[in-house]
Amino acid sequence: MSNKKVLYIGTPIFNYHKSIVSEFKQQGYCVDYYNDRPSERSIVKGIIKIKKSLMNFIIQRYFDKILSETKENSYDLVFIVNCKVFTPLMIRQLRDSQKSARFVLYMWDSLNLYPNSKELIPIFDKAYSFDLDDCNEIGKLAFMPLFYCKEYEELGKEEVSEREYDIVSVCTSHPNRYKTMHELFPKLEAKGIRIFSYMFLNKLQYLYNKVSEPEFKDAKRNEFKFKPLSEQENLAVLRKSNTVFDMQHNMQSGLTMRTIETLGAKRKMVTTNTNIVKYDFYNKNNIFVMNENNLDEIEEFINNKYVPISEDIYKKYSLHNWVETIINERNNNYFI
Numbered sequence: 001m002s003n004k005k006v007l008y009i010g011t012p013i014f015n016y017h018k019s020i021v022s023e024f025k026q027q028g029y030c031v032d033y034y035n036d037r038p039s040e041r042s043i044v045k046g047i048i049k050i051k052k053s054l055m056n057f058i059i060q061r062y063f064d065k066i067l068s069e070t071k072e073n074s075y076d077l078v079f080i081v082n083c084k085v086f087t088p089l090m091i092r093q094l095r096d097s098q099k100s101a102r103f104v105l106y107m108w109d110s111l112n113l114y115p116n117s118k119e120l121i122p123i124f125d126k127a128y129s130f131d132l133d134d135c136n137e138i139g140k141l142a143f144m145p146l147f148y149c150k151e152y153e154e155l156g157k158e159e160v161s162e163r164e165y166d167i168v169s170v171c172t173s174h175p176n177r178y179k180t181m182h183e184l185f186p187k188l189e190a191k192g193i194r195i196f197s198y199m200f201l202n203k204l205q206y207l208y209n210k211v212s213e214p215e216f217k218d219a220k221r222n223e224f225k226f227k228p229l230s231e232q233e234n235l236a237v238l239r240k241s242n243t244v245f246d247m248q249h250n251m252q253s254g255l256t257m258r259t260i261e262t263l264g265a266k267r268k269m270v271t272t273n274t275n276i277v278k279y280d281f282y283n284k285n286n287i288f289v290m291n292e293n294n295l296d297e298i299e300e301f302i303n304n305k306y307v308p309i310s311e312d313i314y315k316k317y318s319l320h321n322w323v324e325t326i327i328n329e330r331n332n333n334y335f336i
Helices: 013-026 042-070 088-097 115-119 132-137 150-157 175-190 203-212 231-238 257-264 274-278 295-301 311-316 319-328
Strands: 004-010 029-035 077-081 102-107 126-129 141-143 167-172 195-200 243-246 268-271 287-289
Touching: 004 013, 013 029, 013 231, 013 319, 042 088, 042 203, 077 088, 077 319, 088 102, 132 141, 150 231, 150 257, 167 175, 167 231, 175 195, 175 295, 243 257, 257 268, 268 295, 274 287, 287 295, 311 319
Parallel strands: 004 029, 004 077, 077 102, 102 126, 126 141, 167 195, 167 243, 243 268, 268 287
Antiparallel strands: none
């Protein structure tokens, strides 16, 4: 039995944290996990996103709790994803309490969205990001895309049964996504293309967007869902289609989690992210890079059959490989 220990701090979004914990355990680590925010209550998450300074006291109290509960443990690895609320001073205090640990940061979001995270990068022994532009800008930031979990790999082994939907879209409704999908999907449906669309949004964020974002001025409450789809619900929807629609946030260049999960499930994709053509899994038969000039070609694309890619390339994007890279600092080439 291994006595290696990891302190993992990260956002519990869509239960990805549970999959990461499980994979660390499979690779021989005991895991202590903490949320990277003091609460999952919508009001807390909303205030942190809109004006974090209002939560400083609660954040400090939460960090002190983590420090107190972990100071007697000796970790081999302290792994933090995004680090949305903790300050450089807090991370240095954590380093002082875990002098023998290797500290690794992974940026799941663009630095354009969390610019304060730039100050954190030098404090870590190793820092990764899914965003290629950020890695090109900051020398100490190593590039590593997101991952797909075993559930998507298992789905990829199944035969696609009778399609109920031609395109499925499950996403958090950022303003640029909402504007594009609000205009595009009715046009596609008018052509007979069957679409499943699920736009999730925090209630407080919806109210904030209605006031501050021009794209949301005429948005209707019933266009959004205020509870995210569970992983099992998302898999059930994906099982009924062979094509996924996805848009990156307009302030980031990295491939979304949905993109990598689509790869894992061996489905095709319609995307607006032009960077995808640089990746080694890109195949124009499987991936349609959408722009305002080629919308008429989507109907033909969704009738294409998925073309399998190299198994070596496919496995490179698995959660197993992702955690193994965090542990061993192995270098991977992800580009054509």
